[in-house]
Amino acid sequence: MRHVEKAYNKFVEQTTGEIPVILDYIQLENVEDVQGVAPIVKFTIQSDPIGEVGVNGCQALDMLKYVKCLFESLNDAYPSDYNVTTIAHIENAINAQHLRTQDRLKRGVEGKNIA
Numbered sequence: 003m004r005h006v007e008k009a010y011n012k013f014v015e016q017t018t019g020e021i022p023v024i025l026d027y028i029q030l031e032n033v034e035d036v037q038g039v040a041p042i043v044k045f046t047i048q049s050d051p052i053g054e055v056g057v058n059g060c061q062a063l064d065m066l067k068y069v070k071c072l073f074e075s076l077n078d079a080y081p082s083d084y085n086v087t088t089i090a091h092i093e094n095a096i097n098a099q100h101l102r103t104q105d106r107l108k109r110g111v112e113g114k115n116i117a
Contacts, residue, residue, distance in 0.1 A: 005079070006041040007033045009072035016067065027060040028068065043068070053113030063099050066092055 010030055017024065031042040045068075048059035070092040077085035106112035 004033050004035055004041050005072060005075045006030055006043050008075040008078075009068060010043075012071035012074060013068045016071065023057050024060050024064055027058075028064070051113045051115060054115075063096065066096050066099070070096065 007030060010028065013028070014025060027046040027048075029044045031044070032039050033041050045065055046059040048057070048061055049055060050058075070089060073085050073089050073092065077089065103112060111117070
């Protein structure tokens with residue numbers, strides 16, 4: 003199993019309880035382990051606030067979470083302090099986005115195209 007698929011499986015496990023429809027907007031192709039054939043990860047990005055148009059894609063935050071899972075998969079196979087540092091930085095970015103969401107909720111602008 004390739005790391006892109008392992009990362010997707012980790013992402014699915016970690017996404018339990020969240021909006022499951024998000025998984026419809028992350029697709030894998032060429033996951034067979036064939037040398038010289040690049041795997042493909044496709045993300046369909048949410049077009050507008052969910053409150054205005056419903057869910058029609060994943061958020062950039064979902065992409066960060068997937069990439070974190072990818073580095074975790076790579077680190078499981080090839081442990082490295084560099085991978086650990088990268089994972090920590092991605093976690094910091096994810097936490098910063100959670101803080102942003104909390105701030106937007108507090109100001110009543112979350113889910114709207116308002117600064």
